[in-house]
Amino acid sequence: MLIEAxxxxxxxxxxxxxxxxANSSLLGGGGVDGxxxxxxGPELLAACRELRRTTLPDGLSVGDAVATPGFRLPARWVVHTVGPNRHRGQTDPVLLASCFARPLELAVGLSASSVAFPAVSAGVYGWAVDDVARVAVGTVRAWQEGTTAPGSGPEGVALVRFVLFSSAALDAFRAELDRA
Incomplete structure (x- = not known):
């Protein structure tokens, strides 16, 4: 599996x-979510509203993930995950790691071979980009080795791409990827 930034x-x-x-409401927001x-397109919001009406009436929990079609995106699927918000006292790196592991697990179920991640929880959620990079890259590598959970592993996923919003974020992720 290729991991790149x-x-x-x-x-x-x-x-x-x-x-x-995403935020827990799944109904859109700012930044990457917006x-x-x-x-x-509006079909994504409609799909998220349907999830809220049916299977997720209380919203999506921090660290969890759910899939919808990609609609007008080049990607076939969108996997929504809710990152921990440091400003709200959500400082557990295990919650952050779950935001990278759960989408990979769902990707396997969707028969996906390529996944693009943002720097979940960096930015307005208050996590330092260096910490996000360390947790994200470490989680993807552990998942690649099949050590994150029984039955997990890179079945069919050939590419994980971190798509970063700034040069500083790119540098942080590349530094983590360069570590052995």
Whole structure:
């Protein structure tokens, strides 16, 4: 499995799965969430409203993930995950790691071979990008080795791409990827 980091716009990635740094309501927001909702079109909001009406009436929990179609995105699927918000006291790196492991587990179930992640919880959720990079890369590598949970592993996922919003974020992720 190839793991890479690029500077770019996650909404333009030609991958099977784009991971959305969503809020628990799943009804759109700012940053990556707002950009993905805008690019995917109103069908994405309708699909998220249906999830809230049926299986997720209380919203999506921090660290969990759920999939919807990608609609107008190049990606076939959007996997929404809710990152921990340091400003609300959510400082457990295990919750952050789950935001990278759960989407990979769902990607396997979707028969996806490529997944693009943003820097979940960096930015307005208050996590330092260096910490996010360390947790994200470590989690993906552990998942690749099949050590994150029984039955997990990289079945069929050939590419994990971190799509970063700034040069500083790109540098942080590349530094982690360069570590042995």
């Amino acid at each position: 690029v500077l770019g716009d996650i909404t333009t990635q030609g991958v099977d799965v784009v991971v959305n740094a 950009a993905i909702h805008a690019a995917a």
